[in-house]
Amino acid sequence: MKNSKRAFCFIITSMLTLSFLLLPALAPTGAEAQDPGADVYAKKCKTCHADDGTGATKAGQMLKTPDLNTAEWKKGKSAAEVEKTLREGLGKMKAFEGKMSDGDLKAVSEYVVAKFAK
Numbered sequence: 001m002k003n004s005k006r007a008f009c010f011i012i013t014s015m016l017t018l019s020f021l022l023l024p025a026l027a028p029t030g031a032e033a034q035d036p037g038a039d040v041y042a043k044k045c046k047t048c049h050a051d052d053g054t055g056a057t058k059a060g061q062m063l064k065t066p067d068l069n070t071a072e073w074k075k076g077k078s079a080a081e082v083e084k085t086l087r088e089g090l091g092k093m094k095a096f097e098g099k100m101s102d103g104d105l106k107a108v109s110e111y112v113v114a115k116f117a118k
């Protein structure tokens with residue numbers, strides 16, 4: 001009886017230890033690292049819009065890049081609208097149609113809406 005109790009404790013402890021060891025390996029390592037939209041943003045948008053969407057970069061300030069964190073911009077923006085704007089271009093922002101794949105355009109549009117238009 002005493003032995004089986006000990007064995008039971010041992011099994012529980014090992015299972016707990018194992019799950020603590022395994023959990024970090026199974027958990028996603030930050031959503032951004034796996035988001036293809038984040039990659040595209042970093043490569044094609046960040047120079048003007050900055051990491052945080054404020055447009056506070058040299059190029060961004062020169063072109064008067066709008067802050068994508070403002071309530072005004074966020075209002076009802078959908079990924080489809082952003083994708084359309086990106087395809088056609090807007091003011092100083094040149095059209096991205098043909099400059100990147102359809103998949104990248106879609107991914108980056110979804111990314112900016114998810115990240116800034118919350």
Ligand code: HEC
Pocket residue numbers: 040041044045046047048049059063064065066068082085086090091092093094096108109112
């Ligand atoms: C050369 C600098 C530059 C780059 C690169 C750039 N933008 Fe822009 N972006 C601007 C400027 C300037 C505006 C403001 C245009 C206007 O209102 O006349 C703007 C506007 C926007 C807007 C707001 C549009 C709206 O509905 O008012 C979004 C969203 C946006 N950019 C997303 C992106 C994304 C995503 C990328 C990368 C694929 C990108 N931009 C790359 C300069 C840039």
